[in-house]
């Protein structure tokens with residue numbers, strides 16, 4: 172897939188100008204979090220489960236060499252052929268070789284972000300094969316010649332009316348209305364059923380690879396992935412190293428988080444575990460199965476400070492909760508993975524140079540980190556990438572100097588408080604009459620879109636100290652009067668996770684981003700700043 | 701080429717991993733029972749299972765024994781298709797049912813295009829998820845689960861378990877006895893999609909209807925309670 176992350180700002184402006192699509196994104200940003208919250212609410216023990224799954228994922232990554240070897244051995248015992256691919260091209264050529272070996276012409280494909288990453292469809296089509304996406308969302312964007320805008324719902328950027336137009340022009344099925352979404356789903360079912368029955372090779376992804384016995388977990392609602400896995404004579408599972416989990420129980424524990432985080436369902440319709448080709452007495456199933464394991468820099472990420480990113484279970488919750496994603500949509504990010512997870516994965520899997528804007532497309536609101544079921548400290552990793560951009564002089568000189576000055580000042584608390592007090596008081600005087608500023612020097616980025624409210628006269632620290640003094644006085648008075656007037660201490664956040672839950676990556680010391688300079692970076696939690 | 705990719709990948713992994721002894725790795729693995737499961741909607745296993753099946757948009761029936769099961773199946777198929785035809789895998793449990801009593805004779809084998817109804821005999825029913833676990837093979841070709849319009853699943857109440865962890869424990873026992881089957885399908889609802897405008901529509905690529913018949917010694921009020929709990 173052609174990457175356009177380097178024009179993120181232009182992509183974003185173009186997306187914001189399309190009001191119809193913006194409205195649909197707003198609705199999704201409103202409803203998806205509600206569904207997720209309701210599902211987690213009725214589950215009850217989100218934190219406990221998240222902790223458990225994170226421990227298991229970290230353990231699996233710490234010992235990935237061991238578990239990968241175990242999986243490979245078990246999968247081979249089950250009758251699979253296991254292939255290793257260092258990069259996307261290698262995966263594509265392995266898949267093409269298998270198809271050509273069987274003289275296959277028709278491929279039925281289940282949803283797979285990994286093959287989006289490697290551009291498999293284009294690769295196979297260039298070799299003359301017919302590749303049909305069978306997940307409804309993937310099918311829609313394939314027919315429209317577009318790319319996914321969301322990792323779970325790839326076609327959520329399209330309206331039903333657009334899908335209707337698309338189907339009317341692409342399916343030669345005569346006069347029909349297609350006025351309801353159910354009609355559109357019905358038509359896709361009809362058209363794709365043919366394809367399922369004729370396909371010679373099925374290609375699917377995997378949500379988890381189970382090391383202890385070589386099974387591969389497939390999670391869908393439509394059942395399309397299972398048709399791809401069961402009907403064609405040859406099955407190819409395209410996936411990545413980091414999907415490995417030790418036991419069957421680990422896969423289903425993770426699934427509890429995955430479904431609730433992704434769609435707010437308590438359970439997906441179809442959760443399947445496949446071990447290999449059909450057994451001797453079986454009457455159906457593929458005769459030959461392949462598992463292609465892609466690395467594509469994941470082993471380098473494992474050795475870097477960004478190792479935690481490999482815990483991602485691709486649920487899409489961070490997208491659904493991100494105000495930037497809601498604003499600009501998935502396509503603006505310019506590659507396969509959008510939103511917070513994409514703003515980290517894209518620089519790691521491609522290059523920071525090509526995607527400098529992505530880690531900056533963040534308001535540091537922290538919602539992604541709070542909902543991430545894999546317990547990935549997304550805001551921290553985004554900040555670390557920004558830090559790296561600054562170190563490697565990838566960010567604009569003006570920013571870097573501004574930040575350096577700010578950092579210096581912040582380390583002189585007296586001077587800092589004095590200067591901010593003068594500044595705030597000055598702005599208070601200047602803006603007193605109108606209560607806001609329509610323009611401010613060096614802040615056009617803010618004031619071009621909205622007014623800046625005039626400060627009320629005192630800085631936060633001044634107000635905070637005054638409040639403390641007041642409370643102290645009240646407490647002293649209370650003590651004398653024998654009554655306590657305790658209030659909750661505003662410095663103690665209630666539920667924020669503590670630094671102790673973060674584990675330093677295993678291995679030999681900290682290493683920077685793959686392809687970046689080696690060196691130590693300060694790692695602090697966003698909440699400490 | 702593939703072999704060199706393999707050794708390069710393993711070299712990089714060993715560099716990034718702890719290269720611990722297998723025993724130590726095993727010991728460091730968190731126990732499976734520290735994973736909380738979803739709370740069950742009822743203390744009664746059958747009621748909890750039925751509630752979640754209903755919540756998953758399945759339809760349900762309870763029957764006391766095999767004669768009643770055959771009759772319920774016959775009624776279901778007749779109600780929808782005015783016929784008594786259905787397909788079922790070569791499952792000894794299904795072959796032994798008193799089909800003649802209800803005037804039905806299934807065709808035993810894998811579903812063919814144009815056959816709308818398939819019947820499966822569940823390996824397990826899982827209360828936590830409201831899912832029926834099916835094992836692929838001669839006794840239940842996987843295509844029967846996915847190509848039918850109406851998928852009927854018979855669950856013996858002795859095969860109900862509360863959680864996924866319990867399900868795996870039972871499955872492991874079977875696996876140790878008779879090896880690893882090609883696959884397991886955990887089915888929890890008719891096929892659905894939310895891919896257009898996020899609106900949930902049933903009958904995507906798989907069955908449009910998923911009907912569960914729970915058979916055995918079940919509390920008389922289980923179904924009624926389940927309907928109340930599921931709001932259906």
Ligand code: SF4
Pocket residue numbers: 432482483484485486487488489490512539542543544545546547549
């Ligand atoms: S980073 Fe977390 S929230 Fe985002 S997709 Fe991955 S697992 Fe889900």
